[in-house]
Amino acid sequence: MxxxxxxxxxxxxxxxxxxxxxxxxxxxxxxxxxxxxxxxxxxxxxxxxxxxxxxxxxxxxxxxxxxxxxxxxxxxxxxxxxxxxxxxxxxxxxxxxxxxxxxxxxxxxxxxxxxxxxxxxxxxxxxxxxxxxxxxxxxxxxxxxxTALPKPRRTDPAFEELFRPEVKGADIVEALQARDVLNAAGQWAGISGRKRELVALVMALSEGGYLATTNRTALARAFSARFGCSLSRSLAARWDLVPNDLVEQFRRWFPPRGRATKA
Structure with missing residues (x-):
């Protein structure tokens, strides 16, 4: 002891x-x-x-x-x-x-x-x-x-991060401005003013292999934030409600895995 x-x-x-x-x-x-x-x-x-x-x-x-x-x-x-x-x-x-x-x-x-x-x-x-x-x-x-740590809040990807490495978001913006779909400030003007046109653009880019993500919510938020065009959650998610003729217009401008044309 x-x-x-x-x-x-x-x-x-x-x-x-x-x-x-x-x-x-x-x-x-x-x-x-x-x-x-x-x-x-x-x-x-x-x-x-x-x-x-x-x-x-x-x-x-x-x-x-x-x-x-x-x-x-x-x-x-x-x-x-x-x-x-x-x-x-x-x-x-x-x-x-x-x-x-x-x-x-x-x-x-x-x-x-x-x-x-x-x-x-x-x-x-x-x-x-x-x-x-x-x-x-x-x-x-x-x-x-x-005490449990708060879960980190998910943040939407930046606009450039939406695209595949071989695709430049600036080229997409330039092509849209050349067709007056975007104004000089880079804000959405559209073809006829319908918000579904922005969804049609996202659909065409997604189908054409330009985008690195398929998350519709993230895509809608990022594109609407970049182009100053607010979209409702339902409008962003219901791609089936977008008329095919709108999507086809953007498909012609952005052919599958090709470079956006200026003509």
């Missing part, structure tokens, strides 16, 4: 105090983050609670198998730091330090479970403003560990 050694010098105790204060919280935080990293990807808080319960049980069992666990467990938690710095060997001190790290991990795992259940960390006796802020910060840090 480890015992306090009164012969441990003040210099050694000071160095151990510093190591304890610097490394115990840092290592505990790192271990906790690694342990619970997959938890945030679980489907619900119920699943997170169940996994945290299992992690707590497994970590408890792991701690019980560490060297000097019985000695560490017998010390008052408020006095364990002072007991550790007075141990007779560095090996014993580092065994206590490792146990302290896992003790903090276990405490935070339990606290995480309570947080998920809606039971916040209670304030301390005679807690001041600074202590309250630290408690709330701890709670926020813990919650971030198990």
């Amino acid at each position: 480890s015992a306090s050694d009164p012969s441990v010098s003040a210099a050694v105790q000071t160095a151990r105090h510093r190591e304890w204060d610097e490394h115990a919280p840092k290592l505990a935080q790192q271990a906790l983050q690694q342990l619970v990293a997959p938890v945030r990807d679980l489907a619900t808080d119920w699943h997170r609670l169940e996994v945290l319960r299992i992690l707590h049980a497994d970590t408890t069992e792991r701690c019980r198998r560490l060297p000097l666990f019985a000695d560490f467990d017998a010390v008052d938690p408020l006095a364990v730091r002072e007991a550790a710095v007075r141990l007779s060997s560095d090996a014993q001190f580092h065994a206590f330090l490792l146990l302290e790290v896992w003790h903090r991990v276990l405490r935070d795992l339990r606290r995480l479970q309570l947080d998920l259940l809606g039971y916040p960390e209670p304030p301390g006796v005679h807690e001041g403003v600074a202590a309250t802020q630290r408690r709330l910060q701890r709670q926020q840090r813990r919650r971030r560990l198990v």
Whole structure:
């Protein structure tokens, strides 16, 4: 059994105090983050609670198998730091330090479970403003560990990204401007002013092999944004409602996998 050694010098105790204060919280935080990293990807808080319960049980069992666990467990938690710095060997001190790290991990795992259940960390006796802020910060840090990350919002591809590598969007724009389908500012004028004409253009380009994507919603958004012509979702998706004569006009201008003509 480890015992306090009164012969441990003040210099050694000071160095151990510093190591304890610097490394115990840092290592505990790192271990906790690694342990619970997959938890945030679980489907619900119920699943997170169940996994945290299992992690707590497994970590408890792991701690019980560490060297000097019985000695560490017998010390008052408020006095364990002072007991550790007075141990007779560095090996014993580092065994206590490792146990302290896992003790903090276990405490935070339990606290995480309570947080998920809606039971916040209670304030301390005679807690001041600074202590309250630290408690709330701890709670926020813990919650971030198990809160699912927001899914990145899908963004529509840029206009040039819609086309195959061998096709230049600028050539398409130039050909449309040459036929006054686009005005000088590159905005949609159309042939007869019907919005279905823009859908007909997209259909002809898609059928002709000019486009790299077949996602109708993405195509409609990108073309309407580029040419300043708003399209409803239903109009963009219902290609079957576009008259074939409109599509045929654009097919003549943009033959299959050919370069847009200017004539």
